[in-house]
Amino acid sequence: MKKYFFALLFIFMTFSGFSQTTFEYGLKGGINYSMGGEIRGSKSNANYWGETVQGVGGIGYHGGIFGQVNFGKFFIRPEVVYSSLTQEFEIPLREDNTEYSVQTFTIPLLLGYNIYGPLDVYAGPVYSNVLDAKIYGEQNDQLIVVQNTPINAQAGVKVEVGRFGIDVRYEHSLSTAERQDIDLDNNLFGGPNGGANKGWFNDARLNQVIVSIIFKIGGPGLNERRRRACY
Template sequence: MKKCIVGLGIFFSLISSAFSQEFSYGLKGGVNYSMGGQITGESSGVGNWDETIEGTPAYGFHGGVFGQVNFGKFFIRPEVVYTSLELDFEFPEKTSTYSVQKFDIPLMIGYNVWGPLDIFAGPSYSNILDSALMGNELEDPIVVQNTPINAQIGAKVEFGRFGIDVRYEHSLSNAEVQNLDIVRSEYGVNRAYFDDARINQLIVGVIFKIGGPGLNERRRRACY
């Protein structure tokens, strides 16, 4: 992961030197609305909870850096982002939170539709740092995704240094069934299966541009 970050830093520096009038960079951060997940209780045994429930969407957050190289109306936008996600599972006795922390490296290809409005899409490499379901007693980590690549699509608007970025991320992994052993006395569930640990998300971020062209652009005053 460190090699990826260093490599992106070198990439930003080289691109900035080669395209000084077309390269911009800055910070970004905001909220994430997580969706997905499914758990089924094991039906064997008298009185065991054996229902299937889906994850209740919850909010997380993200923060990171970006660079953007413009080629006329088209652009390439690499990013490095830390992301924290959550989903809630409403078990019989208590709600359990499924949390995931990861580093994302999206590489977006975009197009300027009009003025400040851009659209973009591309792959996002995800490095899972930690994943856990509250109440699960098994030591094996939860496999969030069996491929590191997700897909993103979105749009953004920028005015001078500031902008708003809205995008959707879809997991490209296959669902992978995993065993769970949950504290029954606390959650009302014993053995269960994580049928689908994948998370899709709606991402809303605020952009702050540190360097690049058009940082001090303002709307022109009308002349009378």
């Protein structure tokens, strides 16, 4: 973690010497659509569920702060973001879906390029710290291991005019799948004579599409508006 911050500080100091360097900062927040996950039941006897289900995409939310160092048409954009991710599994013998929730604290470090006017593209690594991860009905209430590496990757596009902007990006997990035992509460998943019981979380990784609204607090061009045509 310390190495990450020192590297970030070095980048800021390196590019602060550019004659066209400008700095901006602000807030961001919005929604995220999660994808991924796989659960398999253990058919320990004839009454128990032993199939495999894939995760059904869910809508979560996020919020955080950003800074951006511009040098010419390029920029470096570090962010600090809290995210709440939600995924669902359609496990049989239950009327509603089973919720899988993950809370993360992430630090993206993005390198971008201004294509034209307000339109930018970017990509880069993301330091991802999982704060909490649980699946509803896991009777041992154990913490799910979502990832076995703290680094993910993001790529996206954003449009900014004046103080406001919109940002759309994709985050991909760089972890490998890690099989974990789970013990589902049979009272919630079927009953005493059968249903879902023990099983495995074959893949707890989540990828996501992230849509953010940007609000700049400081930086150049905050009050820019489109010029009216003169006749």
